[in-house]
Amino acid sequence: MIAASRRALVVGVVIALVAGTGTVAATTPAATQSDDTQKFEFDLDGNESDGRFQFSGNSNGSVFDFSETRDSPDFSFGETSEPPDFSGIGDDDGSPFDFSGIGDDGEAPDFSGIGDDGEAPDFSGIGDDGEAPDFSGIGDDGEAPDFSGIGDSDDDGDDGQEPGDGDSTEPNAPATFQISNIGTNSPVTEGETLTVDATVENVGDREGTQSVTLSVLDQSSSSDVTLAGGATEEIALSVPTQPGDAGSVTAMVQTVNDSLSTSVQINEADSAANFQLSNLQAPETVQAGETIEGSIDIENIGGREGTQTGGFGVDVDGDGDIETLEERTVTLAPGERTTETLTLPLAESLPGGTVTFGVHTENETVTRQVSVVAADGSTADDLPEYRSFTAYVEEGYIEVGEKDRRGDLPDCPSGIPENETKGCAQFTASFDQTTGEYTVTPENFRFPVIRFESDTLDDMPTNISATTTVEGSLDTATGYSTFEASTFANLLIPEIEGCGMPVVVNGTTGDSGSLSGSNGSTRSVITTGTSNATLVDNEFTVPGARSCDGLETAIGNDVGLPAGAGENEFVMELYIEFHAEPVA
Structure with missing residues (x-):
C-alpha cells in the first residue's frame, strides 16, 4: 500500500508539472492567481491546513518555486520558508517517501503496474497542444527519461529499461x-x-x-x-x-x-559361382545342311571361382526345347568374363522356317531366332496363309481355392475325345496371320462339364463359359501364345440357377507364377498345318460364390474361397489345327 501511494504521488506530481492545471489527489481545487500563477494544494492527511505545494513564477509565497530567476527550487512548505517535513509519510518506520532512482543516476522511474489493467499510464494528450508531454530537461544530464519497455511485455522478465526491451515484430530465429x-x-x-x-x-x-x-x-x-x-x-x-x-x-x-x-x-551376396550369359551372336539366315557360327559372352558374377559345362544347340523339332549339339566346359574366377565361339551343323532335312538357337549354363539360358532355308529353297515366308485355327485340350486340369479343389479336363489326344460322352474342351479362333492376333466368340468357346472334388456336395459339377469375346495372340515364328478370357464358372446344383463365380483367366505359353508353359512347333505348322503348345495360368483369382440360395458360405468353406493369386492354377496342353478358311 505504501509503495503504491509513492507511485501515485510521483505520477500526480508529474501530471501537475506537465499540465499546470487541476487538482492532484487533493480535496481543495486550484485557485487562479492575479499574476497568472496557479496554486495546487495537496491534502496529505485530510487536514486542509496542514500544507500546500505552490508553483509560481516568483518566490513570493511559493512553496516549490521553479521560476527562471532562481538557481534551484525552494522547497518550502506551508506559510513559512521552512522546507517541508515528509517524515512519517511512507513506510511504517516513519521514513519519508523514497524517490531513489530519479535524478542523479539518470534512471527513469518504474511506472509499471499503475493503472486499472496493470499497464504503465498513457501520457498522450497531456499538455496544452494535446501532444504527449516533453520530459526533456528532467534529470542531471538534461536528457528526457527513458520509458522504453514500460508496459510492454518482455520475455526476459527485467524492468524494461534495457535497450531493445519490449515487443519485436521482425522474425529473427536462426536457420534450423x-x-x-x-x-x-x-x-x-x-x-x-x-x-x-x-x-x-x-x-x-x-x-x-x-x-x-x-x-x-x-x-x-x-x-x-x-x-x-x-x-x-x-x-x-x-x-x-x-x-x-x-x-x-x-x-x-x-x-x-x-x-x-x-x-x-x-x-549377403551369393557366394557360389554364378555364370551369366550375354551378347549372343548368330546369323539371321542359314541354309539347311550348313552350320550356324556364333559366339557368347560368359561372366561369373558369383563370389567364388567355379567350373560349369555349358550347352549349345537348336530347337530341332520345334517343341520349344533346345537340343544340345555341343558342350563346352568353362572355369571362371569371381568377376571374370570370357567369350566362347561355336560352330553348329544343321541337318539337311530341316524344312524352311524359323529355328531357335540357344546357349545355356547351370544358371541361365539365352536364345535367338534364326531363319532356315530348306534344301528345296523354301523359307518361313512360304508358310501357307491361315485364317483360323481350332485348339483342342489334349489333357489338363483346373485347381482352385485354399483347399486345392481340382477338376480334370477330359482327355482329347490330337483332337479326338477318349470319351464321346464327355467330348473335348476346345475353342475355334479367327486368326490374323500377319499380326498374330486372334479372337474367340462365346459360342465358339466350348468346355464340357468339369467335376471338382467336394466334401459338402460329394462332387461339384461345373460348367465354364465365356462371358465376352476371348482375345489372344499367337506368333507363328516362335510359337509363343497368350490369351485373356472372362468366364463364369456355373455350379450345377439342382434347383438353383446361376450359382457360381466370375473368373478372368490369362493363359500363356511362357511363365506364370510357379508354372511354365511351352511354345508350339512352328516347323510343324509349315509342314502339316498343326502345332502343339502348353498354356498355363497361376495368377488368376477366384471370388466367393454368389446366387447360391444360402449355400455361399458352405461352398466358400468347402473350396477355400475367395482365393487370391498363387492359390489357383490351370494347365492346358493344346493340339492346334490351322485352317485356310475363316470361322464359319
Missing part, C-alpha cells in the same frame, strides 16, 4: 534444419547401392545452407541444401555397400541441428 520422413530402398544385397531419402525443413526464420549427410557403417554421402525460413526439400543420398556389410545396420541422416536414423537390411 530438421529431418523427417526417412525412407530407403532396403533390403539390398552386398555390392548394391543403398539409397536413403528424407525431408529437410528449415524451422527457423532466416535462410541458411547446411550440409546434409548420410552415414552407413564406414560409408558416407553428403549434399549442401539451402532453404528459406519455413521451406522444405526432399533429398536422396546413396552409398555403396561392400562385401562383409551384410546384416541389419543403421543408416543416419543428419544436419547441424538434427539427425534421424533407420534400420536397413543388407543381404
Whole structure:
C-alpha cells in the first residue's frame, strides 16, 4: 500500500508539472492567481491546513518555486520558508517517501503496474497542444527519461529499461534444419547401392545452407541444401555397400541441428559361382545342311571361382526345347568374363522356317531366332496363309481355392475325345496371320462339364463359359501364345440357377507364377498345318460364390474361397489345327 501511494504521488506530481492545471489527489481545487500563477494544494492527511505545494513564477509565497530567476527550487512548505517535513509519510518506520532512482543516476522511474489493467499510464494528450508531454530537461544530464519497455511485455522478465526491451515484430530465429520422413530402398544385397531419402525443413526464420549427410557403417554421402525460413526439400543420398556389410545396420541422416536414423537390411551376396550369359551372336539366315557360327559372352558374377559345362544347340523339332549339339566346359574366377565361339551343323532335312538357337549354363539360358532355308529353297515366308485355327485340350486340369479343389479336363489326344460322352474342351479362333492376333466368340468357346472334388456336395459339377469375346495372340515364328478370357464358372446344383463365380483367366505359353508353359512347333505348322503348345495360368483369382440360395458360405468353406493369386492354377496342353478358311 505504501509503495503504491509513492507511485501515485510521483505520477500526480508529474501530471501537475506537465499540465499546470487541476487538482492532484487533493480535496481543495486550484485557485487562479492575479499574476497568472496557479496554486495546487495537496491534502496529505485530510487536514486542509496542514500544507500546500505552490508553483509560481516568483518566490513570493511559493512553496516549490521553479521560476527562471532562481538557481534551484525552494522547497518550502506551508506559510513559512521552512522546507517541508515528509517524515512519517511512507513506510511504517516513519521514513519519508523514497524517490531513489530519479535524478542523479539518470534512471527513469518504474511506472509499471499503475493503472486499472496493470499497464504503465498513457501520457498522450497531456499538455496544452494535446501532444504527449516533453520530459526533456528532467534529470542531471538534461536528457528526457527513458520509458522504453514500460508496459510492454518482455520475455526476459527485467524492468524494461534495457535497450531493445519490449515487443519485436521482425522474425529473427536462426536457420534450423530438421529431418523427417526417412525412407530407403532396403533390403539390398552386398555390392548394391543403398539409397536413403528424407525431408529437410528449415524451422527457423532466416535462410541458411547446411550440409546434409548420410552415414552407413564406414560409408558416407553428403549434399549442401539451402532453404528459406519455413521451406522444405526432399533429398536422396546413396552409398555403396561392400562385401562383409551384410546384416541389419543403421543408416543416419543428419544436419547441424538434427539427425534421424533407420534400420536397413543388407543381404549377403551369393557366394557360389554364378555364370551369366550375354551378347549372343548368330546369323539371321542359314541354309539347311550348313552350320550356324556364333559366339557368347560368359561372366561369373558369383563370389567364388567355379567350373560349369555349358550347352549349345537348336530347337530341332520345334517343341520349344533346345537340343544340345555341343558342350563346352568353362572355369571362371569371381568377376571374370570370357567369350566362347561355336560352330553348329544343321541337318539337311530341316524344312524352311524359323529355328531357335540357344546357349545355356547351370544358371541361365539365352536364345535367338534364326531363319532356315530348306534344301528345296523354301523359307518361313512360304508358310501357307491361315485364317483360323481350332485348339483342342489334349489333357489338363483346373485347381482352385485354399483347399486345392481340382477338376480334370477330359482327355482329347490330337483332337479326338477318349470319351464321346464327355467330348473335348476346345475353342475355334479367327486368326490374323500377319499380326498374330486372334479372337474367340462365346459360342465358339466350348468346355464340357468339369467335376471338382467336394466334401459338402460329394462332387461339384461345373460348367465354364465365356462371358465376352476371348482375345489372344499367337506368333507363328516362335510359337509363343497368350490369351485373356472372362468366364463364369456355373455350379450345377439342382434347383438353383446361376450359382457360381466370375473368373478372368490369362493363359500363356511362357511363365506364370510357379508354372511354365511351352511354345508350339512352328516347323510343324509349315509342314502339316498343326502345332502343339502348353498354356498355363497361376495368377488368376477366384471370388466367393454368389446366387447360391444360402449355400455361399458352405461352398466358400468347402473350396477355400475367395482365393487370391498363387492359390489357383490351370494347365492346358493344346493340339492346334490351322485352317485356310475363316470361322464359319
